[in-house]
Amino acid sequence: MEGMKMMLVDDEERYLSTTKKLLAKKGFDVLTAPSGADALDKLWKNNIHVVILDVKMPGMDGMETLKEIKKQFPLVEVIMLTGHATVESAVDGLKSGATDYLMKPADIDELIGKAEEAFAKRQRLEEKIRMAQSRQFMKSPREIIKEKV
Numbered sequence: 001m002e003g004m005k006m007m008l009v010d011d012e013e014r015y016l017s018t019t020k021k022l023l024a025k026k027g028f029d030v031l032t033a034p035s036g037a038d039a040l041d042k043l044w045k046n047n048i049h050v051v052i053l054d055v056k057m058p059g060m061d062g063m064e065t066l067k068e069i070k071k072q073f074p075l076v077e078v079i080m081l082t083g084h085a086t087v088e089s090a091v092d093g094l095k096s097g098a099t100d101y102l103m104k105p106a107d108i109d110e111l112i113g114k115a116e117e118a119f120a121k122r123q124r125l126e127e128k129i130r131m132a133q134s135r136q137f138m139k140s141p142r143e144i145i146k147e148k149v
Contacts, residue, residue: 004119010054036065055082070097077118
């Protein structure tokens with residue numbers, strides 16, 4: 001089974017490099033993107049399972065990026081990350097399809113835990129899709145009997 005691939009999206013280069021190093025030391029496959037537009041470009045080129053997305057970024061902010069990710073890549077799980085969390089932004093993010101929400105600075109183990117939960121959610125959804133697709137090709141006993149008669 002394929003391991004989880006994560007992408008960190010944040011305009012703070014120091015946060016990206018430090019967090020990527022910490023996650024890599026723990027064995028995770030991590031890409032980084034300094035902007036929402038760069039993140040969308042990398043999603044087209046890589047099979048990313050979980051995105052850790054900063055809310056406050058110049059240009060395309062986290063909410064706008066989240067909406068585009070969910071529109072273009074509905075199976076990608078997104079965890080919103082901010083140092084400026086408000087109840088309103090958390091609710092807006094969750095309503096727009098975010099899986100979860102973390103406050104900066106997030107503890108690395110908490111971030112990993114949330115990412116693993118999001119990855120497990122995606123795997124369950126992918127399994128449901130595979131089962132639904134396989135049912136299209138399976139015949140019921142009644143259909144098999146009809147063919148024999």
